[in-house]
Amino acid sequence: MxxxxxxxxxxxxxxxxxxxxxxxxxxxxxxxxxxxxxxxxxxxxxxxxxxxxxxxxxxxxxxxxxxxxxxxxxxxxxxxxxxxxxxxxxxxxxxxxxxxxxxxxxxxxFPQEAELSQVVARCEMTDRLAEDLGQAVARYHAQSSRRDADGARLIGEIIEELETAFSGMGQQLGDARVAQFSSRAWRAFDRVSPLLTDRSAAGRVRRCHGDLHLRNLVLIDGRPVPFDALEFDETLGTCDILYDLAFLVMDLQHQTLHRAANIVLNAWLFEQGGAEDGSLAALPLFLAIRAGIRAMVDVQTDAAAHREGQSNKDAQSYMDYAGRALDDAPPRLIAVGGLSGTGKTTLARCLAPEIGRFPGAVHLRSDLERKALAGVDPLEHLPEDAYSAASAQDVYDRLQERAETILAAGQSVILDATFMAPAERETVASLAQRAGVDFTGIWLEAPEKTLTNRVTNRREDASDADASVVAKQSKRDVGDIAWTRLDTNGELNDLVTRAFDIVR
Structure with missing residues (x-):
């Protein structure tokens, strides 16, 4: 100075x-x-x-x-x-x-308590806020200007720069961590570099935020607002939009907010309309690089502030996270079915963060996909003809199409739909077989009175089901259920425990 x-x-x-x-x-x-x-x-x-x-x-x-x-x-x-x-x-x-x-x-x-890092520190990161966060980032990316740059070259240069920086940080980070990061990051890069180049041609490389973590997001009038975008290097600020999001996902997981990280990713993917499903093949590398950058910044900030060593433990934890993000975890397919009000979405959201590789399974919900196909807001009520047999088939086709792409990218999937027709259950099992992944089917049940009370008391939910829908569904013959049956007429924690016993 x-x-x-x-x-x-x-x-x-x-x-x-x-x-x-x-x-x-x-x-x-x-x-x-x-x-x-x-x-x-x-x-x-x-x-x-x-x-x-x-x-x-x-x-x-x-x-x-x-x-x-x-x-x-x-x-x-x-x-x-x-x-x-x-x-x-x-x-x-x-x-x-x-x-x-x-x-x-x-x-x-702005009030310091409005920073997302402070919201997290107060344990106030709700599911609703996580959804809003994923949607806000998607809107930010939609407004970001496209850049003519090779996504593979950009990521390769970042790995090289991290190697250079880490070469002088062995004492702070640990020589073994540094060596492991380098070798595993390059192996992952070799696997996905063609995808990254293809994404450049498809317009997925843009002038993004570049530094999108919890300390650079603030609540203004209750909505998440990004600020303090990376300005000092246009090359570093130019990146794949999923790489931009990965910083936030990594930061949430580093704070042990795995559920919120999973919801943010799912909300962002939904806003992309399925266009980003194949990009998930690059997510492990993106998460690892973002963690490596945080480790590097910790060490450099200590040096600049003349407090060498103060953040070593934190920096090492980022490097450990990077290693876990690059761990192999075979994808799997889980389907959660049952009548309206049985708690399919509630259970799927609990399971998703713990299934497969970071940050968990992609949760595909029929209610949301139906609204997307109709081109309406998730909370807009659809007319009865939107629930015709033909429309229902379109929804299930859409679920299967997205699931197949996501599984091929290496990410696990949870399908959340009624699956009342035997053919629907058979088709999803066939999808898993075709994709070469393990499949688990869970069928949720509860008394009709319980289901009626649940759908009647729903607020701000994508489902249009009401008491009349439950009454009609209860009279349908759903055929033989080969999936594992779970009664949801009890405590949620008990249900989640039983479900984990099935899927693990």
Whole structure:
């Protein structure tokens, strides 16, 4: 750090330059942030890493202006402008006349408790919020501009850069972890590099957020908003949209929020309309690289803040996560059937995070696919003709098509539908046989009165089933049920335990 920047830091730390408001100082590996009153002021550290250079004043100004440009469209409630710290005969001034000695990104301050990292720390990451999060990221990616870059080359260069950085971090990360990461990441890369190149041609490489983890998401009016997109390197900010999402999924799992991570992925995939199902073949590598980057940043931030070794344990845990993400876990297919109100979706959501490789099985739900095929919002009620035999067949065809693609990509699948017709159950078993994966069928049951009460009390759910639907279903002959039957007229924890005994 230069003496001049140290002087600027001391200036910005002084409450007198913030109307007397106390100042909180937050340090990252690339920035200093000063929180005072309703403002947040950010300067770039005068540092240079292999992958990031803020060493000159001109570069720091350029990067702050790029940060404003990238983030203001998605978060106009936060980002304001870029102003100079100037020097004149009276000393330093914020936004005054004189020669600029530093540049500041000025933002509106949001409550720290609104950061997603703080929401998680308070154990307030609900299923609804996880769904909103996956949908918000999908919308962000839909608005991201496409880039003409080879996805395989981009990922290969990141692995090379991590190797270079890790070569000097053996003491902090452990030599064995570093060596294992390198060899396994390259093997995974060799397997998926053709896919990554194909995805480039299909427009899946875009100018993304680039740093999408929990500390860079905030709740504004109850909705998740991404901020602090990566601005210092257009190459690093240009990436596959699934790689962008992988940072968030990895971060949630690192916080042991496996259920939330699974829901985020499922919500994002649903918003993609099935177009991203085949991309899941690259997800293990993406998760591992994102974890490796977090480990590297931990070590570098300690060095920049002169607190060497403080984050070693955390960095090592990221490297361990990377190893688990690359572990082989054969995909499998699970079908959960039963009448409306038996609890199929509730059980599937409990099982999904624990099935197969990180972050668990893709949960495909007939109610959601029906709404997608009709082109309506999941909560919009469909007319009765949307439930004709022909429409139902379209839904089951769609479920099978998506499941087959996902299984081929190596990810497990849970199918959640009534499966009342014997032919529907036979077809899904045949799908598993065709895909060469293990299959488990679970049939849920409960008394008609219980089912009626459940569907009547549903709120904000994609299912259109009501008491009349339950009455009709209860009179249908569903044929012989060869799947494992489970009574759901009891405690959920007991049901989940029994279900896990079946699928494990």
């Amino acid at each position: 230069s003496d001049e920047q140290d002087e600027v830091i001391q200036f910005l730390l002084n409450p007198a330059h913030h109307g007397g408001a106390p100042v909180d100082h937050v340090e990252t590996h690339g920035a200093h942030i000063f929180l005072a009153g309703d403002e947040a002021l950010k300067i770039k550290r005068a540092v240079s890493y292999d992958y990031m250079d803020f060493s000159t004043l001109d570069i720091r100004e350029k990067m702050l202006r790029r940060e404003l440009e990238l983030n203001q469209p998605a978060a106009p409630e936060i980002y304001r402008d870029v102003i100079p710290v100037t020097r004149n005969e009276d000393g330093l001034n914020l936004g005054g006349s004189g020669e600029p000695v530093e540049w500041v990104l000025r933002m509106w301050r």
